[in-house]
Amino acid sequence: MDLNSDLGEGYGIWTLGDDEGLLEVVTSANVACGAHAGDPQIMGRVCADAAAHGVVIGAQVGYRDLAGFGRRFLDVEPAELTADVLYQIGALEAFARVAGSRVAYIKPHGALYNAIVEHEEQAAAVVAAVRAYDPALPVLGLPGSAWLRLADAAGLHTVAEAFADRAYTPEGRLVSRRLPDAVLQDVDEVARRCVRLATLGEVEAVNGDVVDVHADSICVHGDSPGALAMARAVRTALSEAGVDLAAFA
Secondary structure, eight states: EOOOOOEOOOOOOOOOSHHHTTTTSSEEEEEOOOSSSSSSSHHHHHHHHHHHOOOEHHHHEESSOOOTTSOOOOOOOOHHHHHHHHHHHHHHHHHHHHHHEEEEEEEEEEEHHHHHHHOHHHHHHHHHHHHHHHSSSEEEEOOOHHHHHHHTTTTEEEEEEESSSSSSSSSSSOOOOSSOOOBBOOHHHHHHHHHHHHHEEEEETTTTTTEEEEOOOEEOOTTSSSSSHHHHHHHHHHHTTOOOOOOOO
């Protein structure tokens, strides 16, 4: 099982999360590319630290929305979105190469991630960007999403992910962050559900239903309260359950 986290999400003098600490825990780093968060210095530092820790670097692409942290839907024309995604991948690739590494996969962020679960045109636009840049790059997303379906149809390598600290609907979708208890805070509960995800391929939805969620990667959010302690607890619980931790890319 891969363990990924969103990193490099500060901007200028504003910091968010413990990038250095999380890089000692995760196997893959979804690095912000300057659109929803991140700046050149942060991107360079996180890529260098990831390479030093042997953590795989992924481009976390999103809407151009620094003020909204990429969590607001933008009605972007497909051609513009394709260009935006290409721009972000290329920017992060430069810093990854300087660090002696490379961009090894793509993961959309925030509102873009959620939009392309259903939004066919925007999902196709992101697929087009990845195919144009490097069709060998794996793409990470929610099981059953239009994004992964279209990526698979385009010949891309798709990787399904689950979320350690996000509540699920009975349909296997993520509960909106605008709703209460969308982000789980109990470290022990999160660790237990990650073991269940990894060993049984299932998660309990908000209404108590058991939902099938078969994933090859689990995301622990770097911006959640107590993110580092939660990530450490998840890694320890998975290891103790006999789950091997390794990057998918």
